[in-house]
Amino acid sequence: KQEVTQIPAALSVPEGENLVLNCSFTDSAIYNLQWFRQDPGKGLTSLLLIQSSQREQTSGRLNASLDKSSGRSTLYIAASQPGDSATYLCAVSGNTPLVFGKGTRLSVIA
Amino acid sequence: DTAVSQTPKYLVTQMGNDKSIKCEQNLGHDTMYWYKQDSKKFLKIMFSYNNKELIINETVPNRFSPKSPDKAHLNLHINSLELGDSAVYFCASSQTAQEQYFGPGTRLTVT
Numbered sequence: 278k279q280e281v282t283q284i285p286a287a288l289s290v291p292e293g294e295n296l297v298l299n300c301s302f303t304d305s306a307i308y309n310l311q312w313f314r315q316d317p318g319k320g321l322t323s324l325l326l327i328q329s330s331q332r333e334q335t336s337g338r339l340n341a342s343l344d345k346s347s348g349r350s351t352l353y354i355a356a357s358q359p360g361d362s363a364t365y366l367c368a369v370s371g372n373t374p375l376v377f378g379k380g381t382r383l384s385v386i387a
Numbered sequence: 388d389t390a391v392s393q394t395p396k397y398l399v400t401q402m403g404n405d406k407s408i409k410c411e412q413n414l415g416h417d418t419m420y421w422y423k424q425d426s427k428k429f430l431k432i433m434f435s436y437n438n439k440e441l442i443i444n445e446t447v448p449n450r451f452s453p454k455s456p457d458k459a460h461l462n463l464h465i466n467s468l469e470l471g472d473s474a475v476y477f478c479a480s481s482q483t484a485q486e487q488y489f490g491p492g493t494r495l496t497v498t
């Protein structure tokens with residue numbers, strides 16, 4: 278059974294810092310891994326999708342990497358801004374339906 | 388243009404009632420999903436439909452019945468609502484095994 282773990286559960290950083298969010302999964306037989314952002318009381322916004330054959334994806338200040346063999350992904354956020362404050366969720370898709378981690382709650386302090 | 392829309396956004400009802408939540412996507416996707424986000428914010432899949440056919444049913448009580456009249460719609464009907472059904476329900480869509488797009492959620496409160 279696929280399990281997804283995200284560390285840390287919460288993170289508070291000053292504005293301008295670069296930061297890394299971690300995601301690990303137990304079953305490496307995945308089709309893809311997706312990073313989402315969720316603002317309080319809102320839906321999920323897809324940030325990046327990495328196919329199982331890919332190693333990383335970039336969008337603006339975000340960079341996500343995937344190491345399928347070790348069951349790990351990282352989301353790198355460069356030059357963080359207060360507007361980046363949200364919960365970041367990692368989810369993997371494979372033989373099991375999309376399985377989510379519990380998220381990392383990020384606060385960027387101005 | 389809204390990609391995945393859900394109605395209603397908020398739903399407050401009493402135990403024992405029957406209610407429905409509607410979902411529509413205008414992305415031309417072939418797969419639609421229902422997820423439940425509980426009070427601890429943990430998201431878990433409930434159902435998945437591909438081209439109007441049920442492909443995933445994740446140990447959800449049979450009081451929950453999804454209905455897909457066409458590829459663009461996936462509705463969720465809940466019978467005999469219980470306190471534990473209170474949660475936020477999200478609809479999503481994708482092409483098979485591709486990026487999923489989520490709706491804004493429906494916050495269901497059962498009193």
